[in-house]
Amino acid sequence: MKTVEFITDATRTATFEDFQHDVYHWAFRLLGKHEDSLDVIQDVFLRWSEQCRRDPPSLPRPWLRRVTINRAVDRLREKRAQRQKENIPVTEDSTQPASASSDQEALRLDVAAALNRLTDLQRGVLAAKVFESQTFADIAAEYGVSMSTVKTHYLRAVRAVRDKLQPRWADGV
Amino acid sequence: MNCHEFESMMIDALGGELRESDRPLFEEHLASCGCCRADIESARAAVHALRELPAVSEEVNRVTAFSTPAQGIGRRSTEKFRNIRSGVFWRQAAGIVLAFMVGYYSRPLSPTKPESADSLPTPDIARTFEFAPSSFAAALRNTYRKHPNRSDLANCLAAAFGGKR
Numbered sequence: 001m002k003t004v005e006f007i008t009d010a011t012r013t014a015t016f017e018d019f020q021h022d023v024y025h026w027a028f029r030l031l032g033k034h035e036d037s038l039d040v041i042q043d044v045f046l047r048w049s050e051q052c053r054r055d056p057p058s059l060p061r062p063w064l065r066r067v068t069i070n071r072a073v074d075r076l077r078e079k080r081a082q083r084q085k086e087n088i089p090v091t092e093d094s095t096q097p098a099s100a101s102s103d104q105e106a107l108r109l110d111v112a113a114a115l116n117r118l119t120d121l122q123r124g125v126l127a128a129k130v131f132e133s134q135t136f137a138d139i140a141a142e143y144g145v146s147m148s149t150v151k152t153h154y155l156r157a158v159r160a161v162r163d164k165l166q167p168r169w170a171d172g173v
Numbered sequence: 174m175n176c177h178e179f180e181s182m183m184i185d186a187l188g189g190e191l192r193e194s195d196r197p198l199f200e201e202h203l204a205s206c207g208c209c210r211a212d213i214e215s216a217r218a219a220v221h222a223l224r225e226l227p228a229v230s231e232e233v234n235r236v237t238a239f240s241t242p243a244q245g246i247g248r249r250s251t252e253k254f255r256n257i258r259s260g261v262f263w264r265q266a267a268g269i270v271l272a273f274m275v276g277y278y279s280r281p282l283s284p285t286k287p288e289s290a291d292s293l294p295t296p297d298i299a300r301t302f303e304f305a306p307s308s309f310a311a312a313l314r315n316t317y318r319k320h321p322n323r324s325d326l327a328n329c330l331a332a333a334f335g336g337k338r
Binding site: 025028029030032104107108111126129130131133135136151152154155158159161162165166169 | 180181183184185187188189190215216218219220222223224226227228
C-alpha cells in the first residue's frame, strides 16, 4: 500500500514538472497576468492531485488543458462581473481603449465570453489547435474522437470567437 | 464545388492543413463566392487574434530568478518572510521593546502620591489603561499630556518615540 502511494506521488510530481509550463501558458494566454496564472497553476494541480486520488485520468494533457481553460474562463468571468459591479467599462463600452494593455484585457474578456458558451471539448480542441498548433489527427487521438468531430468542434469554436470579436473589428479596434 | 463542400476545406485551411491537391479548388471557390470569402477571412482574423495573445508575460521573460512558473507559486509566502530578512520586522520589534523600556524609565522616580483617576486628562484614558502596569500607564499619561490631540494607544506610542502615522 505504501509503495502504491509512493508511485502515485512520484507520478503526480512528474506530471507537475512536465506540464507546469503548458498550464502556465494556457492560463496566461487567457488571463494575461502573471499572478493570476500562478494562482491557476496552483488550483489546477491541486485539482489534479485530488483527481489522481479518486480516478486518475488516462492522459494528463487533455485533462489539464480542460481544467486550466475552465478555471481561467471562470476567473475572467468573475473579473468581468466585478468590473460591471464597479461600473468600470467593459468591452462593449471600451471601443476606444486607453492603451494596448487595456485593449488586450478587453480582448481577453471577449474571448472568455466566447469560450464560456462552448463545450469542454470545443474549448479543448480550439486551445490545442490554436495555442499548441497540434494537428487534427493528434487532437482526435488525444480526445479519443473521430477527426471529423474534431474539425466540426474546431469550426464551431472559431466561429463563436469570431462572432464575439466581430463587433470590435467593426468599431476598428 | 458548393459552399457546403467548401466548408470542410475551410476547416483544413483554418487549421493550416489544407492539402496542396485541394488548393486550386479551394482558391477557385473562394474567388467566386463572396460569402465564403467573408466567412473565412473573419474566421482567420479570429484565429489570428487568439494566436496573438502572448503566452508568457514580458515580466517573467525579464526576471531570470523564476526559471519555471512553479517557482513563482511560493513567491507570495516567500514575500511574507522577505520583510523579516530585510529588517522591517526587526525594526518594528525593536520599536515595541523600546516603547516599553522608555515607558518604564520615564515613570516618576520619587515616591509621589499616585494620581487619582480624576486627575487624568479624560476618563476614557483612565478606563483604557487601568489594566496596564503603573509605569506604562504613567508613561502614556505623560505622552498624552504632551500631545493631547493624539488619543489612541498607537498614536501615543508614535508621539512618544517620534514616529509618524
